[in-house]
Amino acid sequence: MGLQETFPAYGGRGPGDLRIGLGLGAVATIFMILRVYVRLRVNKFGTTALIWALIAWLLTTITQCFGIISILHGLGNRIAVVEATGQLGNYLLFTWITVFFFNMAIPTGKVAVAAFLIEMNSQSNPKTRRSLIVVAALNIILSIPQILLAWFQCSPPDALWDPLRQGQCHHETSVRYSYFIGAVAALSDFYLAIIPVTMLAPLRLGRKLKWGLSFLMGLGVFAGAAAIVRSWAAKFILSDDPSYGVGILFRWGEVEEWIILISMSIPPVWPLFRPLTRHFIKSSNFSRSPDNYNGYNKYASMRGDLATSGQTPVVTTTISISSNKGPAADAETVRASSSASSVTRFDEEEAETPHTILSGPGGPEGWVEMSHYKKHPQ
The missing domain is CATH 1.20.1070 (Rhopdopsin 7-helix transmembrane proteins)
Known part of the structure; x- marks a missing residue:
């Protein structure tokens, strides 16, 4: 019927x-x-x-x-x-x-x-x-x-x-x-x-x-x-x-x-x-040539102070598509989790506090994560 x-x-x-x-x-x-x-x-x-x-x-x-x-x-x-x-x-x-x-x-x-x-x-x-x-x-x-x-x-x-x-x-x-x-x-x-x-x-x-x-x-x-x-x-x-x-x-x-x-x-x-889309999740933050990063040997302080050389800050963005629970990762965890999609890793440098999209203070990683870095004076 x-x-x-x-x-x-x-x-x-x-x-x-x-x-x-x-x-x-x-x-x-x-x-x-x-x-x-x-x-x-x-x-x-x-x-x-x-x-x-x-x-x-x-x-x-x-x-x-x-x-x-x-x-x-x-x-x-x-x-x-x-x-x-x-x-x-x-x-x-x-x-x-x-x-x-x-x-x-x-x-x-x-x-x-x-x-x-x-x-x-x-x-x-x-x-x-x-x-x-x-x-x-x-x-x-x-x-x-x-x-x-x-x-x-x-x-x-x-x-x-x-x-x-x-x-x-x-x-x-x-x-x-x-x-x-x-x-x-x-x-x-x-x-x-x-x-x-x-x-x-x-x-x-x-x-x-x-x-x-x-x-x-x-x-x-x-x-x-x-x-x-x-x-x-x-x-x-x-x-x-x-x-x-x-x-x-x-x-x-x-x-x-x-x-x-x-x-x-x-x-x-x-x-x-x-x-399902892993091959699309790539970051183009860094060039594949290591010569472009000779001057990036130290980050600015947490206060954002620049050295007296007057160099303009350069912001580098790292993308992380997160599926992990738990508290927000610290700077070392951020670098480790994003190393798979980044060409260069900064193991000897101290990162600034990351800004995470879709995450409150003290919360877990978001689906797009940004870590800000500043250029060290040469």
Whole structure:
């Protein structure tokens, strides 16, 4: 027995929306499980970002569940079919419940991404940290009117899901605000996708590694594109065939939600995929010619004092993809763990305190680790 026999209003765009949502949702759920596993068994950092990600996943899952119920009752199908099958009331009720949770899931996902990037940035760039906080706060604050408008666009509010009282509803304000909040969401997605690239660009990494990490952490641009399309599709709420047109809005909305969760979960689970991509994890920090390092025979002090020769400091970056638990490695451990991907080893020199991305003070190694070295006067 097919779904259409059990749910006669099921059809149109609904089956396609259902498959896309369940497919992306399954992928995102797998990544979230892996992310929790990494946090519990591999790396003891990223707790705040993980909590926000789990909240976003929960809200998105609830949205998807009510979206499935809405699809079974006519979302994505022609309004004439929905009316003929007597499912218009159920379609309205479950669709607006879906919209309610969707309006909470979208900004929460943005906050989860911002929290992850804040932990990645640590204290290395205060301006970037502040901008990420602003992006997260704006998405939460500006989403509140959208959440409330979903329930107060009809007078009385229960007319929202009553087919006989749709004339008492005024959706124009909600749709216009949808254009605005959709633009904010798209710009936020683009910004959150570009920021990791700017963090990685100055680092002396292998080209393949740098481009690979930039691509994985920049997948949020697809969520931004989806936000633009679903904002455009909000106009179908006012059309003569809203159930069919809103199927477009729902499809791109679920794509946006799940892509955000998937893209933010790839970097934290990187330690699990390290063995599969070992030949890409190379550092281009040092030249293969030892003659280039004749002058690097001593590091500057922990205070960062330079010798009187006035030489400009040179920063060398070491990349370490960590999968070890435990406290942060000291300078000797850092050099030892990164020697496999470095050509030259500085056994007689004292390194400065390493700065670890995605790790708090006293925490374990992160998935990208930077040790700063300064040139000794010759």
